[in-house]
Each structure stands twice: as structure tokens, then as C-alpha cells.
Amino acid sequence: xxxxxxxxxxxxxxxxxxxxxxxxxxxxxxxxxxxxxxxxxxxxxxxxxxxxxxxxxxxxxxxxxxxxxxxxxxxxxxxxxxxxxxxxxxxxxxxxxxxxxxxxxxxxxxxxx
Amino acid sequence: xxxxxxxxxxxxxxxxxxxxxxxxxxxxxxxxxxxxxxxxxxxxxxxxxxxxxxxxxxxxxxxxxxxxxxxxxxxxxxxxxxxxxxxxxxxxxxxxxxxxxxxxxxxxxxxxx
Numbered sequence: 001x002x003x004x005x006x007x008x009x010x011x012x013x014x015x016x017x018x019x020x021x022x023x024x025x026x027x028x029x030x031x032x033x034x035x036x037x038x039x040x041x042x043x044x045x046x047x048x049x050x051x052x053x054x055x056x057x058x059x060x061x062x063x064x065x066x067x068x069x070x071x072x073x074x075x076x077x078x079x080x081x082x083x084x085x086x087x088x089x090x091x092x093x094x095x096x097x098x099x100x101x102x103x104x105x106x107x108x109x110x111x112x113x
Numbered sequence: 114x115x116x117x118x119x120x121x122x123x124x125x126x127x128x129x130x131x132x133x134x135x136x137x138x139x140x141x142x143x144x145x146x147x148x149x150x151x152x153x154x155x156x157x158x159x160x161x162x163x164x165x166x167x168x169x170x171x172x173x174x175x176x177x178x179x180x181x182x183x184x185x186x187x188x189x190x191x192x193x194x195x196x197x198x199x200x201x202x203x204x205x206x207x208x209x210x211x212x213x214x215x216x217x218x219x220x221x222x223x224x225x226x
Contacts, residue, residue, distance in 0.1 A: 031212045042216035097212035100145055100205045104156040
């Protein structure tokens with residue numbers, strides 16, 4: 001089973017809203033990732049969690065706040081987003097940071113209005 | 114800036130032909146290399162990974178790595194219309210223990226019946 005589950009699949013939010021994206025995996029993976037993908041562009045890394053600790057923040061604005069409550073769950077809290085933040089947000093996991101065979105969830109299509 | 118370069122295409126091949134997708138990378142210390150397939154509106158799907166120089170075959174797919182030339186390729190034999198997608202090359206740059214992946218821009222493959 002190589003399943004990474006993301007919810008919701010689609011999200012529309014206003015610039016003053018607070019929302020959260022959720023990601024779950026039950027493969028025993030100890031590295032989890034958030035990527036952002038704009039149309040016709042490749043995924044761009046936002047955050048890496050390694051053994052439930054934040055190990056990489058790719059200079060992401062503070063309106064994006066990641067959280068890893070346990071080894072199976074990863075959240076991305078959103079607050080005061082801008083329309084240019086509209087994108088596909090992808091969660092991924094891999095066995096550990098040394099083994100980067102990463103499996104992606106189906107993504108959350110976010111629209112900021 | 115560590116980079117991964119791909120020809121954006123589209124690469125058009127007839128059904129049954131061999132499709133050859135190419136990727137170059139700038140970080141000579143890179144150790145892990147991945148090919149993802151992404152259908153329009155979907156998330157990336159891992160189809161091949163390679164760590165050592167040479168060829169690696171899995172069904173109709175062959176990944177080729179030449180670290181001296183900093184070049185990785187993907188061959189798809191007996192191409193099918195269902196192979197029509199964007200193929201993303203991804204590289205785990207040195208030091209290799211961070212979980213980070215850098216993606217190329219992707220090559221769009223069109224397989225014509």
C-alpha cells in the first residue's frame with residue numbers, strides 16, 4: 001500500500017479565512033513533505049518533516065504553518081492567504097529522509113478569493 | 114542554485130514506438146534520481162528510481178543514469194496512448210540526507226494512436 005490521503009480535495013477560501021489541509025499515511029514513513037504546484041510548473045518543496053520534527057522550511061511565508069501531530073499525520077494551516085497562493089498543494093511521504101522514494105497524495109486544489 | 118533541466122516538449126511519438134525522455138542536473142553530488150508521471154489535473158506518480166550508473170529496467174520502462182555526464186533518461190518501450198502525460202525528473206541533491214527533491218520542468222509526452 002503506497003497511499004497518502006489528503007483532505008479536502010478542493011478548497012475555496014477568502015483572504016481573511018483560516019483553514020487547514022490534512023495529510024495521512026499509514027506506511028510507517030518517517031519523512032513527510034508539503035509541496036506547492038502551480039499550473040504547468042513542477043512541484044516546489046515547502047516543508048520537510050523528519051521523524052516529526054521540522055527539518056526544512058524553504059523560506060515559506062508565515063501565513064503557511066505546518067504541523068506534524070504524529071508520525072502518520074501532517075497538517076498545513078492557512079491564514080490570510082493571497083490569491084497568488086492558489087495552487088495544488090501536495091503532501092508526500094518517504095521511508096525516511098535518506099530514502100527519498102516519495103509517494104504523493106492526490107493533492108488539495110486551493111483557490112483563494 | 115541546484116538545477117534540473119528537461120526539454121518541455123511536447124514530445125510526440127506514434128503508438129508502439131520508443132519514447133526517450135532526457136534530464137540533466139547541475140549538482141555533481143546528487144545521489145538519487147526519480148521519474149514521476151503526472152496526468153493532467155492529477156498528482157505525480159513515482160514510476161522509476163535509480164541510484165547507480167547504468168540501466169534499470171521495470172516492465173516497459175528503463176531508466177539510465179550517467180553520473181559523469183550528469184544525465185539521466187527514461188525510455189518507454191511500446192508506447193501507448195495511456196502513456197500520454199507529463200514526465201517529471203526529480204533529483205535528491207547533496208548532501209542527500211534531507212529528503213529534498215528538486216524537480217525539472219517536466220516533459221509532455223503525446224503518444225498518437
